[in-house]
Amino acid sequence: MAQIIALSRFFHLQHPLRVSLASLCSRSMSSLDTRARAVFSAAVEGVQPDIVVRRSLERYGDKLLVNGQSFTLTNNLYLVGFGKAVLGMAAEAERIVGDHLIKGVVSVPHGIQKTLHNHGKEKMLLEKNSRITVMEGAKNNLPDADAQKSAECIRELASGLTEKDLLLVLISGGGSALLPAPAPPMSLQEKQDVTRKLAAAGATIQELNTVRRALSLLKGGGLAQCANPAQVVALILSDVIGDPLDLIASGPTVRSDFKPEKVWAILDRYKLSYSLPSSMNEVLSKARPHYGLQVQEQPEEVQDHVLNVVIGSNTIALECASRKAVELGLRPVILSPGVCGDVRSVARLYGLLSRFACSPEKETPPELAAEILQLGPEVGVESWDLCRTMNVLVEERKEGWGATCLLAGGEPTVQLTGKGRGGRNQELALRVGLELSSDEVKSGVVFLSGGTDGQDGPTEAAGAVTDGELMKEAMSQGLDIDGFLTNNDSFTFFSQLTEGRRLLMPGLTGTNVMDVHAMLLPPSPQRDFQ
Numbered sequence: 372m373a374q375i376i377a378l379s380r381f382f383h384l385q386h387p388l389r390v391s392l393a394s395l396c397s398r399s400m401s402s403l404d405t406r407a408r409a410v411f412s413a414a415v416e417g418v419q420p421d422i423v424v425r426r427s428l429e430r431y432g433d434k435l436l437v438n439g440q441s442f443t444l445t446n447n448l449y450l451v452g453f454g455k456a457v458l459g460m461a462a463e464a465e466r467i468v469g470d471h472l473i474k475g476v477v478s479v480p481h482g483i484q485k486t487l488h489n490h491g492k493e494k495m496l497l498e499k500n501s502r503i504t505v506m507e508g509a510k511n512n513l514p515d516a517d518a519q520k521s522a523e524c525i526r527e528l529a530s531g532l533t534e535k536d537l538l539l540v541l542i543s544g545g546g547s548a549l550l551p552a553p554a555p556p557m558s559l560q561e562k563q564d565v566t567r568k569l570a571a572a573g574a575t576i577q578e579l580n581t582v583r584r585a586l587s588l589l590k591g592g593g594l595a596q597c598a599n600p601a602q603v604v605a606l607i608l609s610d611v612i613g614d615p616l617d618l619i620a621s622g623p624t625v626r627s628d629f630k631p632e633k634v635w636a637i638l639d640r641y642k643l644s645y646s647l648p649s650s651m652n653e654v655l656s657k658a659r660p661h662y663g664l665q666v667q668e669q670p671e672e673v674q675d676h677v678l679n680v681v682i683g684s685n686t687i688a689l690e691c692a693s694r695k696a697v698e699l700g701l702r703p704v705i706l707s708p709g710v711c712g713d714v715r716s717v718a719r720l721y722g723l724l725s726r727f728a729c730s731p732e733k734e735t736p737p738e739l740a741a742e743i744l745q746l747g748p749e750v751g752v753e754s755w756d757l758c759r760t761m762n763v764l765v766e767e768r769k770e771g772w773g774a775t776c777l778l779a780g781g782e783p784t785v786q787l788t789g790k791g792r793g794g795r796n797q798e799l800a801l802r803v804g805l806e807l808s809s810d811e812v813k814s815g816v817v818f819l820s821g822g823t824d825g826q827d828g829p830t831e832a833a834g835a836v837t838d839g840e841l842m843k844e845a846m847s848q849g850l851d852i853d854g855f856l857t858n859n860d861s862f863t864f865f866s867q868l869t870e871g872r873r874l875l876m877p878g879l880t881g882t883n884v885m886d887v888h889a890m891l892l893p894p895s896p897q898r899d900f901q
């Protein structure tokens with residue numbers, strides 16, 4: 372009941388962005404499917420590595436401006452980077468700082484240079500005469516000997532710096548695997564085993580990286596400590612919900628309190644405490660593994676020399692998508708950049724929201740709103756965001772503002788029970804397609820889910836686009852949706868359905884800020900029931 376009262380209060384709020392029906396009608400009204408894809412492309416484009424670096428790094432002569440702070444360049448600049456998107460970031464950073472850059476090392480995924488070249492993404496590659504050394508490693512996103520070598524080179528570079536130097540650190544998702552520096556006496560293999568067991572047991576990225584930080588010389592602020600007394604500027608492309616600096620790539624430039632009890636609690640939670648190598652006990656019983664020294668804590672002044680800036684995130688991608696939606700004659704509403712939880716619950720939420728949007732004017736059933744609010748915590752969405760979004764949907768319906776584009780982002784999870792090929796985005800799209808087939812949803816509603824890196828799980832697709840026709844279409848082609856879902860075989864399903872027409876295939880994008888969801892609702896007159 373309290374939720375319903377809160378809801379009715381929020382419905383009195385006015386949304387600031389009003390688009391007149393006339394102006395919407397005058398715009399080109401291509402199909403909602405095409406527009407959903409264009410909105411997704413705009414989200415990805417807005418967080419391209421070169422674009423986010425250009426937006427955050429300004430050069431005026433020998434001054435470098437980052438986030439309003441000025442640094443003097445006197446041929447004193449060094450660069451390191453690790454993550455799936457840092458090659459493009461490094462290429463742009465080098466173009467900006469030019470000759471002031473003395474030397475750099477970046478640790479990037481195995482085969483990425485060839486892949487980017489094959490995809491025509493030359494601007495993400497370094498020039499032939501670049502001062503930055505590119506080191507590839509971490510095949511299949513797992514830390515390996517190559518990545519360990521890269522981490523060692525990065526550590527060496529950072530450790531040799533003086534107070535006159537400036538270290539630019541480029542960080543993006545995948546950075547943890549690309550910067551493995553196990554704290555002695557732990558071996559790489561042992562550390563890899565621990566993280567693999569945790570991941571297989573279903574540990575979250577927060578839990579995983581809390582453990583990784585404790586077992587590493589460079590994570591959890593270790594890199595910043597190595598670079599001390601140099602000034603450190605870290606530019607971060609976030610792939611973690613809420614953009615927590617200490618967790619993205621396990622926070623190598625962010626001071627973290629070393630609390631072994633927290634690590635043990637996580638290991639206990641997944642019943643791993645008794646199957647760990649003895650070296651891990653040794654590392655955890657040391658006060659602080661960084662540098663191999665037993666320092667109680669990293670001194671505060673190390674952090675005074677560090678500027679950490681998030682330059683790209685899911686929120687930024689959604690804002691870019693929202694601007695594109697306006698251009699395309701859609702009325703955007705951003706639900707949340709923090710959608711998480713099981714895809715089944717997330718699909719249910721989108722199903723409920725579509726029913727809410729399609730319910731007859733003035734008769735939105737309060738039970739529907741209450742159910743939506745109840746589901747919020749399970750999928751990481753705040754009640755406030757749900758109320759705000761429902762408020763827009765109600766007003767849109769009452770006043771007829773035209774087609775609406777509901778946007779969200781984050782990283783839901785899939786419980787793998789089958790052996791098929793798929794990814795969380797394709798599975799979500801498939802499940803939402805089923806929800807949209809409900810009699811309570813008017814036809815024409817379109818849903819898209821896509822990974823901004825262009826790759827959904829181990830497939831060539833980024834995601835898929837669905838609508839209420841999905842079930843009929845599958846049945847007419849003899850495809851049994853339930854069977855594909857049980858086998859987590861969403862990619863095979865979408866590949867076989869109408870020659871893969873519903874797949875989203877942008878190719879490797881070179882960036883990664885988790886996933887983007889877009890639900891496009893046709894103008895309300897078309898949504899009303901007769």
Ligand SMILES: Nc1ncnc2c1ncn2[C@@H]1O[C@H](COP(=O)(O)OP(=O)(O)OP(=O)(O)O)[C@@H](O)[C@H]1O
Pocket residue numbers: 455544545610784785786787790791792793794795798822824826827828829859860861883885
């Ligand atoms: N057959 C499948 N069906 C559905 N989801 C799958 C399937 N196989 C793997 N996944 C999911 O795909 C995810 C791994 O894919 P991906 O490499 O895109 O994820 P990631 O860890 O988020 O990497 P990144 O951060 O680079 O996007 C896991 O969440 C896994 O559960």
Ligand SMILES: O=C(O)[C@H](O)CO
Pocket residue numbers: 543544545546547548576580610611618619620621
């Ligand atoms: O590298 C990592 O730790 C993950 O991609 C989260 O940033």
